[in-house]
Amino acid sequence: MSNKKPYRSANNARQRTLDERGATQALKKAKELTERQPQNIAAWKKLSAQLSEAGYLAEALEALNSAIALKPDDEEVLALQGRMTHQQGDPERGLAYLHAATELRPDYAKAHHYIGYIYYTQARFDEALKHAELACDLMPDDVDILNTLGNILTQKFEYGRAKNSLEKAARLAPNNYLSWNNLGNVYNAIGDLDKGLESYWKAHLVNPQAPGPFSNIITTYHYHPDKKGREITALCKQWESKFLSSFTALSISKLNDPQKRLKVGLISDGFRGHPVGRMITSALEHVSKKQIAFYFYSTNNASDGITERLKSIAEQWMSVQPLKDQQVAEQIVNDDIDILIDLAGHNAGNRVLAVSMQPAPVQVKWVGGLINTTGLSAIDYLISDSIETPENVDEEYVEKIIRLPDDYICYVPPNGYEPNVGELPALRNGYITLGCFNNAAKLNSTLLEQWAKIMLALPNSKLMLKSMQYKSEERCQKIKDTMNLYGIESDRLLIEGPSSHAELLDAYNKVDIALDPWPYSGGLTTCESFLMGVPVVSLPGPTFAGRHSATHLINAGMPELVVNSWQEYRERVLELASDLDSLATIRQHLRRVLLESPVCDASRFAKHFTDAMRAIWQRHCEKKQPAALTFDKTGLAKFEDEDTPVDVVYAESMEVEAAGFKWLLTGKIIVLDNGSKLVVEKGIDTLRQLNSFGIVAFDPASQVINSERFEGSKDVQVFTHAVLGDGNPATLYSCLDPAFSSTLEPLPMAQQHGANSAGTNVLAKLPINTIALDSIEGLESLDWLILDDLNDSTAILENGEKALKDTLVIQVRIVFQPTHKRQPNLAEIQHWMSRHGFRLYRFNNQQHLSHLPDSIPAETRQATELQSADVLFLPSHERMAELDNNQRIKLAFLLHTVYGIKDMAYELLKDVDEEKAAEYLVIADAFKLSQNRDKSSAKPKPAKVETKTETVSSDIDSLLNGT
Incomplete structure (x- = not known):
């Protein structure tokens, strides 16, 4: 781990010592006064103020309790209690004290001001404005109140009034940097970046020790079209030399155990319906709690649905909004955080100074203000990908780059309220509608000139803009x-x-083509545009901030939408606009393209994120300096200074937890998946996180998309254009619908019943070799065999007697309405099983055929004829009695985890350890299941209509969570 420490200059250290000495003397005098005059309420208030200033909030509140005992209805004491209670992290109780103070004294300006401030931190801007305006009426020349009022008006998009309030504050106190800083925020919101920078530079000049204005200068440079990449990066790297001279790193002592469950802290103001929340939540939900415990440090008090989702996975949740930077850093140290992830950068709500104190042994930058290097040597790593940070940019970053194999974020689609994708508006309107729903601060004259050229080339075209800032007429x-x-x-x-999120998404139904801004590109907006079927054309800018859209577009499989020049930008838009039929087709497919891409694959992202965190922690434990870490497309990661991939060490790797129960397995469960039905399902990544399965998949018809992601994997091997069989050459019938491609010849259409028979049209006949099970060498065991319905299962079984003699589960897909010759026949399969020590246990994932017309809604259309089912075979009773304890645990784990079979899992565990079985009985909610079954059998219910197709592992995620 790096020994880099921020230095502390002699002058700053001396001044700090003098300040601390003066504060100590003032506190000592205040204590002495209360001792001499215990009945003096003013003395207790003074002591409370001194204790609060020194950071002793609990003691400050005790002093106030002494004051309130002397005078219970003192409005000033109540107001102070409200302020300090808020600072302790309890804003609602703080508001109660403050409201009580204003009830006693309705014209108490400072109490109204602080009420407005707390509401402001909670994003309750209407309530905040009412109290701030009242406070300003009562004390019109109070600079603090004018600043709070200006900030609230900015959030209300009343930029004219906000500017007036802040300009007045700046006139009254020209050396108060906050007024100039806040005025810069207003100018940026209006779209005047030059005046915004001018105001920030004034704030920086007035108070060079305050980091906020300089952070705002850095951020604004990324929006400004005239600033060059090298100029911006050089500015970022100045931050540390300007602000860290007065800080020292905190002392950290950590147990360097590579196998420990990691404590990962995350700090941000974006744990809500914000780009941060919408790009991390689903991925973090999929991270194994056995590997990582998340500690959230929110720099505000805002809360919504995303907040609640994140709280549900938090080991600890804390608002640090009222705390000072030193207190925030100390809290992180006290929580024993191993890896701290900053999700704010230099943006709003940041705690850059706290992070600079190095409160965790390993520190990482990810999402949220991730627009360039942070310039902080205290941050060891920066999470990115190979598009956001190409290979030749490492020297521009203070941090070492972690390049994930796909996108550096995982988009979180709306939870069920996304509107349907409508028809192409141009077909209805007769003209093209271009659109940009990005933050209005990203629009500048250079960009608008280029958009105007496109519009001039598209007669009658319109440009739709939608953003919060457009509530301002200015x-x-x-x-x-x-x-x-x-x-x-x-x-x-x-x-x-602005509008509700659902309304914002629906507004895309008015747009044909989206235009990405420059030089600061879209991120979340690009994902949302794709979700609504609207293609986005992007020209990457000169910094990380300018390549957000590029990585989302390329990882979603649409690299042609990323261009290299303004000329190409125009040409691409005009190409899309010239073929409305193609544009309409693209529109109907983009949502599926996005949702099925790595951009939304939370399980896959969680696996890589977990591996990255454990890899950098292992490196820290080995006392090595941070180094760039790059993942290949198979998920293998390698540090730049090492020749071999990282052998990731997991926490308690052989003790698997599912549904709250710990399974002690010896060795992995070995799976052969013929047809790759398991590997292509969503549950596969969740299954892989358990680190308990070794899967060998045969993919004769290339059904596995991105199969290269498994190359080099220790737990999944995919053999393309290969299939189990009798070991002799066979023919692969490639069909119009790839789902029907098979080594079995399709039946003539007239003999098919209930299938999309046109899809079985044969496009080509290809030679393919088959592999006999008994000829496979090197398998530790064969615990679970999955056979699909498109290959000769009988031949596979007949040539696998030796390999299958100790197998625990065989699953065979049986089709009762055949589409191909020699599809698996239940009678033949069951006959083989009974001769080789297996018994039919149950049908799984049944699909029924309905004979009613499609005009009847699917949810009410009865389907009674069995079309297909997975048939599950377990060892016969005789073989079951001969299983050793490890086989019993393996089988119980497999039945519970994949199939949700809890009664047999319990029976197997009982034969191994009755106490563990009793523990499992409680965890598995067996009593509840029994009660529910009793209730359901007491009264007849209508027959269930089964129309949807299910899959082998469709319920894996819920089973692992015990739902």
Whole structure:
């Protein structure tokens, strides 16, 4: 681990010592006064203020309790209690004290001000404004109140009033840097980046020790079209030399155990419906709690549905909004965090100073203000990918790059409220509608000039803009004036302000083609545009911030939408607009393309994220300096200074936890998956996280998309254009619908019943070799065999007697309405099983055929004729009695984890250890299941209509969680 420590200059250290000495003397005098005059309420208030200033909030509140005992209805004491209680992390109780103070004294300006401030931190802007305005009426020249009012008005998009309030504050106290800083925020929101930078530089000049203004300068440079990449990076790297001279790293002592369950802290103001929340939540939900415990440090008090999802996976949740940076850092140290992840950067709500104190032994930057290098040597790693950070950019970063194999984020689609994708608007309107729903701060004159050229080449086209800032007429007018300069009249602009998230998504149904901004590209907006079927054209900018869309587009499988010049940008948009039929087709498929891509694959992302965290922790434990870590497409990761991939060490790797029960397995469960039915399902990555399965899959018809992701994997091997059989050459019938491609010849259409018979049309006949089970060498065991319905299962079984003699589960897909010759026949399969020590245990994943017309809704259309089912075979009773304890545990684990079979799992565990079985009985909710079954059998219910197709592992995720 790096020994880098922020240095502390002699001058700053001396000043800090003097300040601390003065504070100590003031506190000592305040204590002495209360001792001499215990009945003096003013003395107790003074002591409380001194204790609060020194960071002793609990003692400060005790002093206030002494004051309130002297005078229970003292509004000033109540207000102070409210403020300090909020600082302790309890804003609702703090508000109660403050409201009580204003009830006693309705004209108490400072109490109203602090109420407004707390509401502001909770994003309750309407309530905040009411109290801030009242406070300002009562104390019109109070600079703090004017600043709070200006900030609230900015969030309410009342930029004119906000500017007036903050300009007044700056006039009254020109040396108060906060007024200039907040004024810069207003100018940026209006779209005047030059004036925004001017205000931030004034704030920095007034108070060079305050990091906020300089962080805002860094961020604004990334939006500015005239700033060059090298200039921006050089500015980022100045941050540390400017602000770390007065800070020392905190002392950390950690047990360097590579196998420990990691404590990972995350700090941000974006744990909500914010780009941060919408790009991390689903991935973190899929991270094994056995490997990582998450500690969330929220820098605000906002809360919504995303917040609740994150709280549900948190080991600990804490709002650090009222705490000072030193207190935040100390909290992280006290929580024994192993890896701290910053998700704010230099953006709003950041705690860069706290992170700079190195409160965790390993520190990482990810999402949230991830626009460039942070410039902080205290941050060891930065999570990215090979598109956001190409191989030749490492020297531009202070941090070492972790390049994930896919996208550096995992998009979280809305939870069920996303609108349907409508028809292409151009077909209805007769003209093309271009659109950009990005933050309005990303729009500048350089960009608008290029968009105007596109619109001039598309007669009658319109441009739709939608963003929070467009609630401001001033911002809208600036856009209209700029576009007018380039020949676009305002009637061709459709500008909308904020709305609910569902309404925002539905607005994409008015847009044909989305335009990505430059030089700061879209991130979340690009994903949302794809979700709604709208293609996005992007020109990457000069920094990390300019390549967000590029990585999302390429990882979603649409690299052609990423261009290299403004000319290409125009050409790509005009190409899309020139073929409305193709554009309409693209529109109907983009959502599926996105959702099935790595951009939304939470399980896959969680696996790589977990491996990255454990790899950098292992390296720390080995006392090695941080180094760039790169994943290949198979998921193998290698440090730049090492020749071999990282052999990731997991926490308690042989003790598997599923549904709260710990299974002690000896060796992995070996699976042969003929037809790759298991490998292509969503549950596969969740299954892999258990680190308990070794899967060998045969993929004769290339059904596994991105099979290269398994190359080199220790737990999954995929053999393409290979299939189990009798060991002799065979023919692969490649069909119009790839799902019907098979080594069995399709039946003539007239003999098929209930299938999409056109899909069985043969396009080509290809030679393919088959592999006999008994000829496979090197398998530790064969515990679970999965046979599909498109290959000769009988031949596979007949040539696998030796390999299958100790197998625990055989699953065979049986088709009762055949589509191919020689499909598995239940009678033949069951006959083989009974002769070789297996018994039919149950049908799984049954699919029924309905004879009613499609006009009857699917949810009410009865389906009674059995079309297909997975048939599950377990060892016969005689063989079951001969299983050793390890085989019993393996079989119980397999039945529970994959199939949700809890009664047989219990029976097997009981034969091994009755106490463990009793523990499992409780965890498995067997009594509840029994009660539910009794209730359901007491009263007849209508027959269940089964119409949907299920899969081998469709319930794996829920089974692992015990649901």
